[in-house]
Amino acid sequence: MGAAMPRPSACPACAAAPSAEQLAEVSAPKEAHLFLSLPTIHCAGCMSAVERALAATPGVHGARVNLTLKRVAVEAAPDLTAADLIPVLERIGYEAHELDPGVIAATATDKAGRDILMRIAVSGFAMMNVMLLSVAVWSGAADATRDMFHWISAAIALPAIAFAGQPFFRNAVSVLKHGRLNMDVPISLAITLAAGMSLYETAQHGQHAYFDAALSLTFFLLAGRYLDHRTRAVARSAAEELAALEVPRALRRAADGTEETVPIAQIAVGDTVLVKPGARVPVDGLIAEGQSEIDRSLLTGETLPAYAGPGMALSAGEVNLTGPLAVTVTAAGQDSSLHRMADLVAIAESSKNRYTSLADRAARIYAPGVHLLSLVAFLGWLWVSGGDVRLALNIAVAVLIITCPCALGLAVPAVTTAASGRLFKRGMLIKDGTALERLAEVDTVVFDKTGTLTLGRPDPINIGDHPRRELEIALALASASDHPLARALAEGARAAGIHPAALTEVHEVPGHGVEGRLGDQTVRFGRAAWVGAVPGAVTAAWLRVGQGRPIAFEFADHLRPGAQQAVAELRARGLAVRLISGDAQGPVADLAARLGITDWTAEALPQDKAAAVQALSDGGARVLMVGDGLNDTAALAAAHVSISPATALDAARVASDIVLLGTDLAPLGAAVTTARKATRRIHENFAISAGYNLIAVPIALMGLATPLAAALAMSASSITVSLNALRLR
Amino acid sequence: METLFYLIPISLFLGGLGVAAFFWALRTRQFDDPEGDRWRILKDDWDDHPKP
Structure with missing residues (x-):
């Protein structure tokens, strides 16, 4: 089965896709x-x-x-x-x-993961058996016995290596084809040279065979590879789950007036799509019928709903609030604002590639160094021994095996596995392998307001200022509507022990508000212009009884749980916290004051946000951007590392490196700490493996390294590195 | 010395059985939810009678 597998690290989803199709065919439709x-x-x-x-x-x-x-x-x-x-x-x-x-x-x-596990099992099985035979050789078996043990070892080791080492060989070949070097090249070279050299030595009745070293190298490196894969597999599957959170369907009205639910992909320009109150607009279009109010907060950050009537344009992603709308599609699929999102996401992904991970940086220095060192050993010993190729090759192979980055291969994955497991338990999903390293370097945090620090859900703030009579009327009217402001007011008033007044003829006027009759007076609750009031700076709904003076019910956005704690903790860790929002001055100033953020900007356009983040980065700051809307996507991409909540739009989630799965923001502070600790562990692990090499390389260069020494150095360094990673608590 | 001639094959065979068992477990997806399985053993849902 191994031959048919594509490279596990490159495209595990490709490997899984065909089986998924088969699965779909097999499953019964009923x-x-x-x-x-x-x-x-x-x-x-x-x-x-x-x-x-x-x-x-x-x-x-x-x-x-x-x-x-x-x-x-x-x-x-x-x-x-x-x-x-x-x-x-x-x-x-x-x-x-x-x-x-x-x-x-x-x-x-998870086919790719199972594939690596099988190779680990085979190499582990072979390693232990060969090691048993090697112990006999190390403890003094000689002549025919030693040869026989070496031959048995070869019979076990060669097929096992041929099977288990395939991921490395395949990667190394493909990299060499492009004329580059990576960690897999010295690994493959060490494994094949060790196996080949040992076979030759065995045939020549030689003393040293490195079958056990070649196998344990394969085993430990595969273990590192598996941890790496596991982390990414959990992150990937959850990220795809999130991508699937918004199941893309639309309610289409056919020419004969019947309604059907169809996937967005089947919507064409000119179709009529129905958008029910409370639903998200699935396409770009013009309103054909109906009046309503539109919540644009995910796209622009505005919390105040906007009026929508026939002839007005809607963009995909907006939420319809009060009345049913029929929308004539002007752009669907590739041409719609969904495509704009895809563009933003593409920009985001290309800019993310600039960062080179610690492991890559280490490999870039390490891989050529290892080759150079064993070449030096080979040439040096060739010259010293006066042309003894066999001796020189033996020593060069020993150098290659001992320097081979066993611990280095485990250094990063062991730590990232431990760290992302920890963060996943707290409801944070690391989507990108280098996100932890980047998060550890952050010194400035930029928050978006609507949907990030707040839930985008209003809270009435001045219920106490109004006389009871007015409140009773307002409650009676508000109860008749599904508009978020009305619902929030009704909830707040009921919690304050208010009972609704007895009104007659209560009905909702989509796009405007609710109207009713109190005795012979008309009472209205809704938009400022509709009741005849002058709108203020704060989000408000207005009540007017008869011809009386309109009174305002003001609202503030509901704070996301843990927001206060997150801001305080990030501050305590020495990070500068900023707030950049697309919303109006009033609500932003109010929220900044509630959270104690002094550095805030309001009415920022999407490009302003990205420019602000870019300016901070140019000024030498490492920015963590936390945002959820389409207007944040460019800023999320421009930032050094970015986080979005699970409720964010697809584009924002794709552009960010870490996704918060729950509603709580509180884990942010802990995430920074964990990231910093993880990076420290990675550095320690590099130091440990470098330390081992510092001791082992001179020994190998002097020609004193035996297979026993190689086995000990390798296992000891790998185990130390793994244990160090487990210290991450 | 002669014991080696049958002990080594026996040890290889027994080890091979272990590897085969692992392959079987892997193929029947017994490692898909390690976190859940670890807790599932503590559930008392069907303690008094088998699942119908």
Whole structure:
């Protein structure tokens, strides 16, 4: 099976894709396979509760939680959808998101990971057996016995190396074809030379054979490779889960007036798409019918909803608030603002490639150095011994084996595995391998406001200022609407013990507000212009009773849980905190004051945000950008490292290196600490492996290295490095 | 000395059995959710009677 596998590190998803297709063909169409992401589950109790609750839901045939990936797979009757199951889980206290089964299926089978595991098993098995035979040789077996042991070792080692070493060989060949060097080149060279040299020595009844060294090298390096893969596989599958959070569907009205739900890909320009109140606009278009209010906060950062009526333009990503809308599609698929997002994401990804990881920097110095050193050893001994090629080659191979970056191969993956596992438990997902290193270097944090420091959910702030009578009327009107401001006011008023006044003829006027009658007076609750008031700087809804003076109910954005703690902790760690928002002066100033941020900018356009981040970077600062909207995407890409919450738009999540899975912002401070600790461990690990080489290389150069010494040096350094990584707490 | 002639093959065979068992476990996806499996053993859902 090995020959058919593509390089595991390069494209594991490609390897998994065909099997996913087969899987889809095999699965019976009469049962629905649903996947839900559960960012908050963490224990046996959660698993039982989730599985029991789902199993008790009518139509569900089976549910199985995967705690490692924090998701649940549900087999259910075909008419059941995720929308039916999410409330079930929310009722028992678990946050749940629908995932796109098509995307999930591709990652469900981790073929590449299993492939590496098999190679580890084979090399481990062979290593232990050869090591047993080697112990006999080291303890003094001679002549025929030694030769026989060497031959048995060769019979075990050569096929095992041929199978287990393939990932390295394949990478090395492809890199050499492009005329470059990487860590796999010295590794492959050391493994093949050690095996070839040992075979030759065995045939010549020689004393030293390095079969065990070649195998343990393969084993330890594969272990490092696997840890590396594992970290990225968990991150990748979860990142794809997140990409699947917004299942892209649209409600299309056909020519004959019937409505059908279709994938966005099937929408064409000129189609009419219906957008229900509370739904996200799936395409760019013009409003054909209906009036409503539009929440643009994800795109621009504005918290104040805007009026929308026939003839006005809508962009994909905006949220429809009050009335149903029919939208004539002006741009779909590649031409829509979705494509603009893709452009931004492409910019983001190309700019991220500039960073060279610590491991790459080490390899760049290391790989040529190792080759040079063994070449020097070969030539030197050739000259000293007066042309004894066999001796010179033996020593050169010993140098190559001893310097081979066993510990170096484990130094980084062991630490990143430990660190990202730790952060994943706290609800943070590391999407990029170098994100931890970059996070450790950060000295400035730039926050976005709407949707990042706040939930984009309003809170009434001046309920106490109004007379009870007005509050009762406002509550009665607000209860009739699903508008976020109305809902927030109704909630706040009820919590304050207000009871709704008895009104008649209460009805919602989409795009404006709610109207009703109190006796013979008309009462209105809604937009400033509609009730006849002058809008102020703060987000507000207005109430007017009859011809009386309109009164304002003001709102502030609901603070994200943990925001205060996160800002305080980042400050305590010596980072400068800034706030750059696209929202109006008033709300931004208010929030900055609540969080104690002195350095803030309001009314920033998307390019202003990116420019501000770029200016900071040019000034020598390492910027961590935390944002969620489309208007943040460019800034997220420009920053040294970036974080976005799971509720962010696709584009923002793709552009960022770390994703917060839960709603809480509090883990930010701890993440910086963990990143700093992890980087320190990586440096320590480099120092440890360099220290081993400092001792071992002169010994090897002098020709004193035996297979026993090589085995000891290699195992000791690898184990020290792994243990050091585990110290990360 | 002669013991080696059958002990070495036996040890290789037994080790090979271990590798084969590992391959089997891997192929039947028993390592897909190590975190969950570790907790699952503590569940008391079907302690008093087997799962129907």
